[in-house]
Amino acid sequence: xxxxxxxxxxxxxxxxxxMIKRNYIFDxxxxxxxxxxxxxxxTPAMENLSTLMGKYGEEGDRLLFKVLNSGExxxxxxxxxxxxxxxNKFATFISEKGLKYDLTVPFARYVVQHQxxxxxxxxxxxxxxxWRADRPQKGRYxxxxxxxxxxxxxxxxxxxxxxxxxIDAIFRRLGIETEVKINNRxxxxxxxxxxxxxDRIIDITIAIDxxxxxxxxxxxxxxxxxxxxxxxxxxxxxxxxxEGILKEKFPKLMExxxxxEIGMRGLEETMTIMKYLKELDLKTHWTLDLTLARGLNYYTxxxxxxxxxxxxxxxxxxxxxxxxxxxxxxxxxxSGVGVSFGADRIFDVMNExxxxxxxxxxxxxxxxxxxxxxxxxxxLKAVTRLRQAGINxxxxxxxxxxxxxxxxxxxxxxxxxxxxxxxxMNENLITLxxxxxxxxxxxxxxxxxxxxxx
RNA sequence: GUGAUUGUAGCUCAGCUGGUUAGAGCACUGGAUUGUGGUUCCGGGGGUCGUGGGUUCGAGUCCCAUCAUUCACCCCA
Numbered sequence: 456x457x458x459x460x461x462x463x464x465x466x467x468x469x470x471x472x473x474m475i476k477r478n479y480i481f482d483x484x485x486x487x488x489x490x491x492x493x494x495x496x497x498t499p500a501m502e503n504l505s506t507l508m509g510k511y512g513e514e515g516d517r518l519l520f521k522v523l524n525s526g527e528x529x530x531x532x533x534x535x536x537x538x539x540x541x542x543n544k545f546a547t548f549i550s551e552k553g554l555k556y557d558l559t560v561p562f563a564r565y566v567v568q569h570q571x572x573x574x575x576x577x578x579x580x581x582x583x584x585x586w587r588a589d590r591p592q593k594g595r596y597x598x599x600x601x602x603x604x605x606x607x608x609x610x611x612x613x614x615x616x617x618x619x620x621x622i623d624a625i626f627r628r629l630g631i632e633t634e635v636k637i638n639n640r641x642x643x644x645x646x647x648x649x650x651x652x653x654d655r656i657i658d659i660t661i662a663i664d665x666x667x668x669x670x671x672x673x674x675x676x677x678x679x680x681x682x683x684x685x686x687x688x689x690x691x692x693x694x695x696x697x698e699g700i701l702k703e704k705f706p707k708l709m710e711x712x713x714x715x716e717i718g719m720r721g722l723e724e725t726m727t728i729m730k731y732l733k734e735l736d737l738k739t740h741w742t743l744d745l746t747l748a749r750g751l752n753y754y755t756x757x758x759x760x761x762x763x764x765x766x767x768x769x770x771x772x773x774x775x776x777x778x779x780x781x782x783x784x785x786x787x788x789x790s791g792v793g794v795s796f797g798a799d800r801i802f803d804v805m806n807e808x809x810x811x812x813x814x815x816x817x818x819x820x821x822x823x824x825x826x827x828x829x830x831x832x833x834x835l836k837a838v839t840r841l842r843q844a845g846i847n848x849x850x851x852x853x854x855x856x857x858x859x860x861x862x863x864x865x866x867x868x869x870x871x872x873x874x875x876x877x878x879x880m881n882e883n884l885i886t887l888x889x890x891x892x893x894x895x896x897x898x899x900x901x902x903x904x905x906x907x908x909x
Numbered sequence: 910g911u912g913a914u915u916g917u918a919g920c921u922c923a924g925c926u927g928g929u930u931a932g933a934g935c936a937c938u939g940g941a942u943u944g945u946g947g948u949u950c951c952g953g954g955g956g957u958c959g960u961g962g963g964u965u966c967g968a969g970u971c972c973c974a975u976c977a978u979u980c981a982c983c984c985c986a
Contacts, residue, residue, distance in 0.1 A: 461977085464977085464978085512984090514983075514984050514985085515984085515985090517910085517984095518984080518985085557986085585986085587984095587985075587986090589984075589985075590910090590981095590982095590983090591978095591979085592979075592981070592982095593979090593980070593981090594985095594986080595984095595985070595986080596986090599986065600986085601986060602986095661984085749985090751985090769985065770985080770986065771986070772986075773985085773986065795986065796986080797985095797986030798986085799986070800986055801986090824944080824945085826944075855943085856943070857944055857945055857946085858942080858943090858945075858946070859946095860946085861946035861947085862946050862947080863946085865947050866947090872945080872946080874944065874945075876944060886944090888945070888946090890946070890947075891947095893945090893946090893947090895945085
C-alpha cells in the first residue's frame, strides 16, 4: 500500500466549502480596511532571523520556525561550532532565515526599507499567513492567517480610536458580538514603578493577565514565584482589584499613579481615547481592563484585545501601539499602532455560532447538462451569455449518463439544471429544472437571464 | 517544554473478562431507471487493527517502547 499522506501538525487543508466561508471573512475584513483608507502590502513568508529574533519575547523566539540553510552548511562550520550542544545556539550556525511570526515586525522592517517611497502617516493592511511552532490545540494552529491594519508615522490617539471603529465595523458585519478590552502599557509601567518593581512589568502583567482565569490567590502565588517582593505584591492588590465604572476608576488610578510620570501619561492617553469612543455609536462593548497585558514585547502604549462574547475562544483580535519598532531597524521616532484580526479563530467562532449567511455561499447557479457534441455546442453559447450577465454557470464536460450529471449538480448544490436536447434546440428554449422542488419548465435564455438578475 | 487523551476501511465509530474468516453507517461504484439528482431496494471494491517488540496454544483486545492525534498548561490570533 502507498504511504498514507499527511500534513504537518497544526496545518490544515481547506475544502471548497470552507474556502467559500473563509473568503467571506477575508472579503469583509478587506472591504472595511479599504473603507477606512488603508492600502495593501505583502511581505515574504520568510524573513532573516535577525529581523525576527528578540522582538516577541523569550517565548516568541522559541516558537519561531527556522529555515535550514541551503547547501553543504555543515562543512562550513568550524570544530567549536560543530561541538555545540545547545540546540538554540547551534541553530544560529545552520539557519539564518525564519518563517514570519506576525505581520507587525515585517511591516516595521518594510517601512524602514521603503521609507523614502512612503508618505506618512502610512495606513496599510496586510492579510497573510504566519507560522508559530506552538503545540496546536483548540483555536490554535501552527499556520494561520492574520489580517493586520496599522497606521505608522502618527502619534495621534485618533488612530487608536479609528482602530476601535474598524473593529466595531468588521464584527458588526460578521455578526459577532464582541467585547473590546483596552489598556495601556504606560499604565502598567506606572504600576510597576509605584510598587517598586519597575523592571518587572512583563512578569507582573503576565501574572495579573490571568486574574479572571486562575483567581487572585494564584496570581499572587505566581508573582511571588517570579521573585516579586512581598510588599510590592501587597501594594498591587488594590490596583488589581480596582473595579467599578470608568468614572470611578480613573480618579482612583490618578491618585494611585500620581507619582509616576509614565503612569500618568498612560492614563491621559487612555482617557482621551475613551472620550472619543464615548461619543461614537459603537455596537461592541469596550472597557478599560487593567489586567490586559499582551505578551508581545514591542507594545509601548495603548493595547487592545477583542473577545467573542458567545464563544469559548481566545482573543480573536489584538494589537496596540509600538513606538520603537522601526527604531530597531534604524528609523527612530516613528510610532505605529495597529491591530490584527485572527481569521482562523473568527472562522471557528462563526462556524460554532452558525453565523455564515446563505447568500455568501453561492457557487454555481446553473449547470447545463451535456447531451452530446451538437447540444454542447449550443449550450456553450448559452452559458457564455449567462456568464456575461454575471451568472455563475457551467456546462458538464462529459456527455452521457444523465444520472451522473444530475448527481454532480446535486452534490455541488447547484440549484438549477438546464436540459437542452434536440427538441429544445428546435424550439430555441431550454428546459429548466429546479433541483430543490423538482419542477421543470421550458423558458427562453432571455427570460432565464432576467430571472437570475431580477 | 509539562500533564492527560485517543490511534480499527477514504470519513465517523462498534468490536464484552484474550477465542475461528474484524463489523456498521457515511462516502465511492454498478444495477433496478441508457432525457432526470436528492428518497427506496439489490450488488461490489476497499483493512499489514499506527509502528516495533513482548506475554500466550491463541492478541484488534494484555504489557513495554515508539510515532502520531486531540485537549489542557505555558504562551498566543
